[in-house]
Amino acid sequence: MFESRFEASINAPVMAPLRCAEDVTRRLEETLPWDGRSRERWVLDLERLKEELQSAVHFILQPLRAVSSYHHFFNKANSWYSLVLCENILQELLSGVDTAGVPTEQHRRMTWEKSKLSKLSTFLKKNPPPDTEELVAPGSSV
Known part of the structure; x- marks a missing residue:
C-alpha cells in the first residue's frame, strides 16, 4: 500500500519532469551537435x-520496496x-500418537507412520510450502 501510494504521489509526478529534462537534453544534442569541448x-x-x-x-x-517485499513474503x-x-x-507427527489395537509394536508403528505420511503428503500436494529461495533474501545462506 505504501509503495503504491509513493508511486502515485511522488514517483509518478517526479518522473514526468525528468522525462521532459531528458527530452530537452536529447533534442538539444540533435539540434546543436556537441563538439566535445564545452x-x-x-x-x-x-x-x-x-x-x-x-x-x-x-x-x-528502495527501503519501501524492501519493506513491501518483507511483508509480502512474511x-x-x-x-x-x-x-x-x-x-x-x-x-x-511430533506427538507419536499411539494406535491401539494393532497386533505388534513394529506393525503398529509402521501403520501409524504410513497413515501420518499419507496425510502429510496429501496436505503438501494441496498446500505446497513457499519456495525457500523466494523467502530468503539474496546473499543470505539457507
Missing part, C-alpha cells in the same frame, strides 16, 4: 539536477504455517 552550463545543471532528483527518489523507494510464509498448525499434522 556544453552550455544550464544543460550541465539540468543533467546534475535530474540525477540528484532520481537518486533522491530511488533512495526513498504473510505468505505465515499463511502456510497457519495452515500446517490448523491441520494438526505437525502435532500428530
